[in-house]
Every structure is written in structure tokens, then in C-alpha cells.
Amino acid sequence: MQNLQMELLQILKEDCRLPLEQLATMTGVSLEEAAAAIADMEKKGVILRYSPVINWDKTARERVEAMIEVRVTPQRDQGFDAIAERIYRFDEVKSVYLMSGAYDLLLLVEAPTLKELAFFVSTKLSTLETVTGTATHFVLKRYKSEGIIFEDGKEDKRLVVMA
Amino acid sequence: MSFSPSSYLNQEILNVPKSGIRKFFDVAQTMPNAISLGVGEPDFITPYHIRNAAINSILDGETQYTSNWGLLELRQEIAAYMKERYHLTYDPGKEVLVTVGASEGIDLALRILINPGDEVLVPQPSYVSYAPGVVFAGGKAVPVSTDASNNFVLTPEAVLDAVTEKTKAVILPYPNNPTGGILDREALEKLAKIFVEKDLIVISDEIYAELTYNKEGHISIATLPGMWERTIVINGFSKAFAMTGWRMGYLCAPAAFCDVMCKIHQYTIMCAPRQGQVAALQALRRGREDGWQDVEQMRNSYNQRRRLMVKAFRDMGLECFEPLGAFYVFPAIPKVGLTSEQFCERLLKEMEVVAVPGTAFGESGEGHIRCCYATALDLLNEALDRIARFVQKL
Numbered sequence: 336m337q338n339l340q341m342e343l344l345q346i347l348k349e350d351c352r353l354p355l356e357q358l359a360t361m362t363g364v365s366l367e368e369a370a371a372a373i374a375d376m377e378k379k380g381v382i383l384r385y386s387p388v389i390n391w392d393k394t395a396r397e398r399v400e401a402m403i404e405v406r407v408t409p410q411r412d413q414g415f416d417a418i419a420e421r422i423y424r425f426d427e428v429k430s431v432y433l434m435s436g437a438y439d440l441l442l443l444v445e446a447p448t449l450k451e452l453a454f455f456v457s458t459k460l461s462t463l464e465t466v467t468g469t470a471t472h473f474v475l476k477r478y479k480s481e482g483i484i485f486e487d488g489k490e491d492k493r494l495v496v497m498a
Numbered sequence: 499m500s501f502s503p504s505s506y507l508n509q510e511i512l513n514v515p516k517s518g519i520r521k522f523f524d525v526a527q528t529m530p531n532a533i534s535l536g537v538g539e540p541d542f543i544t545p546y547h548i549r550n551a552a553i554n555s556i557l558d559g560e561t562q563y564t565s566n567w568g569l570l571e572l573r574q575e576i577a578a579y580m581k582e583r584y585h586l587t588y589d590p591g592k593e594v595l596v597t598v599g600a601s602e603g604i605d606l607a608l609r610i611l612i613n614p615g616d617e618v619l620v621p622q623p624s625y626v627s628y629a630p631g632v633v634f635a636g637g638k639a640v641p642v643s644t645d646a647s648n649n650f651v652l653t654p655e656a657v658l659d660a661v662t663e664k665t666k667a668v669i670l671p672y673p674n675n676p677t678g679g680i681l682d683r684e685a686l687e688k689l690a691k692i693f694v695e696k697d698l699i700v701i702s703d704e705i706y707a708e709l710t711y712n713k714e715g716h717i718s719i720a721t722l723p724g725m726w727e728r729t730i731v732i733n734g735f736s737k738a739f740a741m742t743g744w745r746m747g748y749l750c751a752p753a754a755f756c757d758v759m760c761k762i763h764q765y766t767i768m769c770a771p772r773q774g775q776v777a778a779l780q781a782l783r784r785g786r787e788d789g790w791q792d793v794e795q796m797r798n799s800y801n802q803r804r805r806l807m808v809k810a811f812r813d814m815g816l817e818c819f820e821p822l823g824a825f826y827v828f829p830a831i832p833k834v835g836l837t838s839e840q841f842c843e844r845l846l847k848e849m850e851v852v853a854v855p856g857t858a859f860g861e862s863g864e865g866h867i868r869c870c871y872a873t874a875l876d877l878l879n880e881a882l883d884r885i886a887r888f889v890q891k892l
Contacts, residue, residue, distance in 0.1 A: 342798070342802075345798075346802065349875070350875060353875075357806065357879075360806050360809045361802035361803070361805055361806050362805075363805055491541070493534075493537045493539055493541070494523070494537065494538075495522075495523055495526040495527060495532070495534045495536055495537065495852055496519045496522045496523040496526060496534065496536035496537070496538075496852060496854060497519075497536070497537055497538035497539065498517055498519055498538055498625065498626040498675075498854065498858055498859070
């Protein structure tokens, strides 16, 4: 079962639109077994959602991204979890990681304009009581994300026919 | 009197027909929307760490010849690989030769064995180079048909039918391109007995060995009793490590064979390209360290697509032998009076899908087409859809 789930995840990670029947064929199990394995992973929160990987740079949408290092004072009994939650509740915050090293939390933040992003940092983030410092790094270009290379140039270089 | 170049040419070589797939290539080239199931190589590119090893080697100024036999470290790694993966023992000092692709290996093996007029059994359908190779070496290729009823593998009966006093050797092309047929232990045991009895040398082309999809995995004929001493094993890095363009192959055989093969190799090739050898060395070293992860992942991915293809062709109502090796399916075409070549021509013209007619791999391939599934899943699905529509309207 564990192997089947891993194999299904690997296939879904590449293309989550494949019909169930095809997933079953590819993994060599029955339709029911494949459906059960996927349902189990959905229930356990292994699969959170099925969403496309979007290269926003190719859309008309204006947006600015920044990685923000945040230093915080951990709170008694709750450590970093409470402050992390207060931060990840903001819509602007796309990802939050607790880090080892010189700072505590690393955020990926997104806003329509530079101004709005600056506004988020100065009025919403740095004003939180336990936040003791921030360092904002703007993203200039995304080359690769979640294992997917964002550059073009994947054309097939093979000969069309070869024995 | 006018000068006529063709009158100077070797008649035997002139008589060998050119590979029958060229015209498909030319037509398909002009169709930008054509989906090709006619390729003969992985859709993966060589893993990055392997490419990087070759780049570093160039930057480090490793631009010299290597030993004629190939880098000793590489031969040692090949010997260790053959031991670990296929339970075969070869001395890296004198029983392993690094070649320019498995193709050079085929040529060398044929050339050291064949005296003028010697016959070599060539099971078909099979890779296009064997029979011409036999002729180039001055021998006579004797095609031996296989079909779906015997899992597209050579049978002892067929060998006995084809053997004459002049038969010197037999080619054993398994896992098989184009059929995907493999030899299991039982089939190997029966064949080995006959090969010993008839005193044949075996040229075992195991280039697709890593792409075997049954539980037991690939078994080399050289592991069977009495076979090591009469077998030349051909393998390479193209299929298992997605390294086709590097042209890296190797031969493993008893020293008495290897020594003579190296003599030809030394005088004609000198040595396989150095950076290819460095890349191959990296492929094997990393593979041994990480439990062959690259190979495992690629095999898994092929296996998923293999199941998909077989089911799709069977759903179309076509007979489709279940291939247990390589990355091709070899379905039968509908019996509507089309030859496999006509079928492929129309499939290309009307649906813009490239498949290779079975007859490209020998006459016994008639009635079949070869479809390679080493292609992106979305393209495979689209191609299968087009083939299904084509079959329906026939």
C-alpha cells in the first residue's frame, strides 16, 4: 500500500489531471485500489489540494514577491507556533518556515505592487509585538520552484525515427 | 571511358538494403504537429551529475587518449556492476573492453568470429544492425523468425531447424527491440543446452537489461552452466543511463575473445572518447553508492507508460503482446489488408503519428508496428487517441 501511494504521488505530482482509470492502469492495480489509496491520502492530509503550477511572469498580472527574514521572541508555552499563526493568517503571506540560524521565520510574501508590499512590512508585520526585526529581500526572477524549471527550452532534441 | 564510382564498390556491401525507416523520418520532419512514437532512445536527458562529471573532466584538461581498453577505473567499475547486477564475473584487466556504443561491440564480436561463409543465426524481429553486421564481416546472416505465440523469443526448435555445419554463432537480442520479449530462466536453460550441443558462440546483446519489468529481472545467458566461456556480452550506457549520444558501450567476454576484439578496436578506434568514459564512470560510481536510484526511477516511469500502452492497444481491439523489456510495444495491426508499412504511412499522413513498421526489423515483423513509449505522458495519450480514431475508421 505504501509503495502504491508513493507511486501515485509521483505520477500526480507530474500531472494531477490524469483520470483515475489511467492512474490505476499505470500502477497496475484495480480502479478500486487506486481510488482507495488516493482517498486515504486526501483524508490524512498527505494530498492537500490539486492545483496548477503557474508562471505568473507570463500573465498580465502585476505582482511583487519578497522573502522576508523575521526575528521574533518565542512565547512561553507556545514557542514559535502562535506568532507563526498570526503571520500566516495574512493573505499576503504565501509560505512560512521556521528556520535554524540567524533568524527565526522565513516568509514568502506577495503583493500587487512594491508599495503595498512595503506597507505590509511596515504596518502589519513589524508592528506585531513579538517581532523584533525583519529583513526584506525582493525576488527578481524565479528560475525554479518546487522542482519545476521555469525557463523555456524543453524541446525534444531526439531524432523523430530511429531503429 | 567515363569513370563509374559504383563499379569500384564492394558488391556484398552494396547489396545490403538501407534501413527502411528513412522515408518516415523525411516525411515526419515536415510535420510540426506529428507525434513520434518512432524514437529509439530515452526521453530523459542524462542525469545532471553525469553531465557535470564530463564538464569537469574537460575543464581539468583531461583531453588525452585513454588505454585502448578504456580507463582502468571504468573497467573495474563495469566489472563490479556486472557482478552486482547480473552475477557475472569478469577480470577488468583482460575481459572488459570499452567500446564506442554497444554498436561497435556488435561489429567487433561478429568480426572476430566470422570466417568467410560462416553463418550467424539472427532471431527476428530484432534491431536493424545485426544482419548487415554479419554481412559486413563476410558472413551469412540466417534469420530465425519469432512470433507472439512463442513470446517473441528464440526457441530451441527454431535453432535446430536453422543450424547447419557452417553455423558459428547466434545473436541473442534480449530484452528485445522491437518486441519487448525477454528470456526467462526456463527458456534460457533450454537454449543454453542447444547452444552447447551445437557448439555455438553466443553474442548476447543486453543493452536493455536494466529495462526489464518482471520480478526476477534480467538474467544473462552467460550465468548458465557452460555458457560463460562461449558468450560475448554486449552492453552500454545508452538505455540504462539515458546516455545515447555519448556513444558508450562495453564488451565482456573471456580473455581469448576480448584480446582479439581489442586488437581491431586498437587499430580502428584507438579508444572510446575520454569524456564519455568519465561520464560512464560517474554513472556507475554514483549508482553503486545510491542503490541505482536514477535507473530505478526511469524504469518505474517506463513501466507505468508500458502498462498504459498495452491496455490502450487492447482496448482498441488489437492483439498486443505484453512486452516485459525495453521501451517498445509491438501491437498487431488490424487485419484489413494493409501491410504494416502501408498502415504506418497512412497513420503518419492522416493522423500525424509516427510508428515504425514491424518489417523494418525483419520480414517476420509484418503485421505489427513498433511504438516507443519513451515519450511524455500527454503526448502518448494524444497519440493513442489518434491511433484509436484511425483504427476505428479503417
